[in-house]
Amino acid sequence: MKAFKDLDPLLHSQLRLAVISLLIGIESAEFVFIKEKTGATAGNLSVQIDKLSKAEYIEVTKSFQGKKPVTTCQITPKGIDAFEAYVKTLKQYIGD
Amino acid sequence: MKAFKDLDPLLHSQLRLAVISLLIGIESAEFVFIKEKTGATAGNLSVQIDKLSKAEYIEVTKSFQGKKPVTTCQITPKGIDAFEAYVKTLKQYIGD
DNA sequence: TAATTATGGTTTATAAAATAAACTACTTTA
């Protein structure tokens, strides 16, 4: 208990945590929306979304709105589980 | 709000967070004790304690117990403030 | 008593992560 590796390193990242905690309360969100909400740069966000996607914490769909590319993100059940486990562990840390 | 940089990067590290959250509930703790509790390696812990110390989040005292060196760590008021701010921000993330 | 292991760390090197900068592809506007 309180072994420092208990916190899922994939979620324990400033930006990825912000993304997941944003997606947890919403059905789906577009790249640009997430970018604005988190204040991240496009490059950084692109990389982190890719990691979350490869871990299957989120599902990413690419489509077009007219001629513009639109990247839509959605949290998966696996992502929800991971987030809940993360929060649970965290609460032990912060004594809640 | 929820800008991903809101979380103090100095505390947003698996090991440093474990150290601080350990020290918050205790007057002071020795290096070896923290090492065992967190499961960290000595090298890693040494580095992270140094960072927390340089940021004045903790105070480090070196002494001897007989002939053995003893490194004692204590959280500072600044460290307590930082931890509380961190927890506050975090709670917005995890929706608490 | 000379090597061996243990304790309590620090320093340095390497691996992994985050971030920024540069780039692609296409569109809109001046």
Add this chain to the structure above:
DNA sequence: TAAAGTAGTTTATTTTATAAACCATAATTA
């Protein structure tokens, strides 16, 4: 048609985390 904007991706650089090697001293043992 040249410039600027949108929506991202890729690559390079910086920072961070981690592991490995090391130092000093003490206790153990062969």
